[in-house]
Amino acid sequence: MHIEVKNLEKSFGKFQAIHNTSFQIEKGQLVGLLGPSGGGKTSLLRMLAGLEQPNSGEIYFNGKLANSLSVQDRGIGFVFQNYALFKHMTVFDNIAYGLKVKKQKREAIKERVSYLLKLMELEGKENKFPHQLSGGQRQRVAFARALAPEPQLLLLDEPFAAIDAKIRKELRIWLRNLINEFGITTIFVTHDQDEAVEVADQILIVQKGTIEQQGTPWDIYNKPASSFVASFIGESNKLDVPVSLTGFPELADYPNSNSDIQVLIRPEWIEVRPENTSHLKSAGQEGTVKHVHFRGDSWFIEIEITEGLKVFAYQAINQEVFQPGDKVNLLIHKLSVFTPTETRVLENRAKIDPMPVFI
Structure with a gap:
């Protein structure tokens, strides 16, 4: 029918x-x-x-x-x-x-x-x-x-x-x-x-x-x-503007006083690596592990980026297990920005090597 x-x-x-x-x-x-x-x-x-x-x-x-x-x-x-x-x-x-x-x-x-x-x-x-x-x-x-x-x-x-x-x-x-x-x-x-x-x-x-x-x-x-919809389907980190994240200069374009603007980051879009990791380190940012919880098929990791700003991510159980207090490098691959008029998905621009300039 x-x-x-x-x-x-x-x-x-x-x-x-x-x-x-x-x-x-x-x-x-x-x-x-x-x-x-x-x-x-x-x-x-x-x-x-x-x-x-x-x-x-x-x-x-x-x-x-x-x-x-x-x-x-x-x-x-x-x-x-x-x-x-x-x-x-x-x-x-x-x-x-x-x-x-x-x-x-x-x-x-x-x-x-x-x-x-x-x-x-x-x-x-x-x-x-x-x-x-x-x-x-x-x-x-x-x-x-x-x-x-x-x-x-x-x-x-x-x-x-x-x-x-x-x-x-x-x-x-x-x-x-x-x-x-x-x-x-x-x-x-x-x-x-x-x-x-x-x-x-x-x-x-x-x-x-x-x-x-x-x-x-x-x-x-x-x-x-x-x-x-994004918060109802799946899990997301919810951040309010203003927020400053490495590789996302576009966030500075949004007015700080607008409470209708929200940034959401899926936990699978976050890569957690040891602090001394050199691969794409410039595209990530430092953080401190606050809590680690075992979920059966993965580790749930809560990380503090700056005072009062925390995000969570998942770590496969066959990868390195972090402990509370560990310093880590946090690479956010992409995020979504929601406003009353549009939805934007932003990629981490710091991951992309700049094109060489020939004179």
Whole structure:
């Protein structure tokens, strides 16, 4: 299903949940709605499902206006955060529920449910009740029930929030494979950036009822449209202007009094080396290691450049381990500057050898 949303508005009393929001989703894509709590993610999802009506704006499914369509006529499967399974029904009956509502034949229902039980790795559990299953198994039943009537659109409202971290990671991969199997357009709400980046084809960053940015996880991470997006996806050092950093003379061009200007540096853009390193030393600056933390696959290093100015970077575990108090050379390869009107990525100009001048 192709989805187009135009100028959507939604208020609850005096609170405006969605403001002038427009976006498109291509057929078969897995799209993550990502943003802070209260940003409008669930409101968008519920309006797509027909559970809430917009105050204004249009929703189109495959080019046809869907605003007035009932929930039943939208061709949507919905998976809730708390599973919402029928406690008094067996696994089989839960999955078969939508098919029975559509009054499909008994043999067709049995065939469809059996197929989904196998796909969800729930064979042998069809006669169990929800309370007899693990959290991960209950979530798979919820997915099977949503997919049973063969919807054109699957909506997921934080589907893995109630599941422990280890199982959640396993289910991310499972979800990606499941969507590939069905080729169904899927939108899922999450506040977990790792979850969105790992499984989504596209991400919609939602804040204060508007879409801050839409794009692939790679594009959003590498070309964030705002300082909010850059700080929400991935980790960044946030520095306020004025700041003086070796190799970035352009920073002096920004007015010191403007609080809307922000400098962000991804930790992977920072290279930490021993103090006596000669390679590109002139492009770096001195710093002092303040804290070192082990993160399992890397070291987290906090470095003080000048009094009150600290940045953090990562060090591979197979490289030299620094200790608090060590003097280091800090090479910042690039950084991003965000203003109200533009986003700029600046490269460290001191790394580039000046061209020879011939007279």
